[in-house]
Amino acid sequence: MLGENPLSAVLILAETGNFQDAARRMGVSNASLSRYVAMAEAQVGFTLFHRKRGNSGLTRKGAEFLPVARKLQTEMHACDRQIAHIRENNRQIVHIGCGPLTPRTLIKPALRKALQISPELRFRIAVDARQAPIEMLESNEIDIYVGDLTHTPEAENIELMMFEKRAVVFAAHVSHPLHKAGGVTLNEVFSHPFASPHLHKHWRAAVTQALGGTEEAAERVRVLPQVESDDYAFLTSLLEDDRLVVGGMPETFAELVAAGSVKLIETRPQITWNICAARKAGQEHQAIDLVWQQLRSLTE
Structure with missing residues (x-):
């Protein structure tokens, strides 16, 4: 399996189509990005990108590999999350993903109420407007997402809660x-x-x-x-x-x-x-349920 850096380099370069922009997004030098892409190409055994000045698009095989790379990244994140759960051995940690508009409007009041009920709770909150929330919920990267899900395709195993516009x-x-x-x-x-x-x-x-x-x-x-x-x-x-x-x-x-x-x-x-909250359906975790209920109380 590709390492995290080569895989990220491939996905970011596929999105930007430009080595300099991709290196900036990844926070590495152009040389490091080129090395990561070369490592990925060496491992898969074929060329992923055309090397052109200002435009580095995917080759035909690169385009075929792209959904595989996305799946690999999802699986890698899921493995990391499961390992973290084993290491922590503690379901009192609630992982929340959210868009930038929600921390003060919804996350802060919900956490305040949850901590009043259960002071031992811990939270990890990732604020990012570029998140793919459904995929992150399905891969267990986050337990709850709060943000704009209006145009997100419905998923059978995802429970949604709507807030007032x-x-x-x-x-x-x-x-x-x-x-x-x-x-x-x-x-x-x-x-x-x-x-x-x-x-x-x-x-x-x-x-x-x-x-x-x-x-x-x-x-x-x-x-x-x-x-x-x-x-x-x-x-x-x-x-x-x-x-x-x-x-x-x-x-x-x-x-x-x-x-x-x-x-x-x-x-x-x-x-x-349009503000929504989402979590995996059928979860039976007391800490997640508590936070979910506090979010629900903000809709009433």
Whole structure:
């Protein structure tokens, strides 16, 4: 079986099609990435990528191997997770995956309630807008996922819980010129430097539609955001700059709004976010059940 680094190199390069971009995504040098790809090709016994300046697409055999590589990565993560469970020998640890908009809105209040009932609980929380939650649940990488699952295909062994739709808000420094205009359009919001977590294709489609659904709107959305990070502590720190607009949930900006340094921007139309929680069906783990019930209490 391929090692973790060669396998990751293959999958990331297949996604980016560019050695330099893939190396940056993986956090390694171009030389290291090339070495990992060469190791993978040596092990499988055939060439996976064309080597062209600026464009390193998959060969025919590479394209055939890609779903195998994805399956290998899923199985590798599942093995790592099972080994961790054996090592810990403790089901009081709950692994939660979530999108960047949920930690303060849902995860924090649910954990607070769960810890009041069971103070010995431990949590590991992975915040990443690029997660593939259903696959991670099925491979036992996470126990619960909380985030946008609106466009996720249904899975027979996954239990879903819907939360009330929430409106996404935009915030800027109190001296930002948008505050002088009162209610503003999304076109006006996105005419300023914009920062947010990763916008997956369904978010991009929703924003494009809100901007009119034209080719011009799609082109504007294509270059968003100007600053991308799933770390909201970093994103909110950017609001010290009176040029930037940051998108998120009201709870994200509550402390800054209360301190008077930041104001929410009234926009039209509003963009709503469909929030779900998901876990494997039929689980019988007391700690996971407890957290699930606390999440459920937030829907009532």
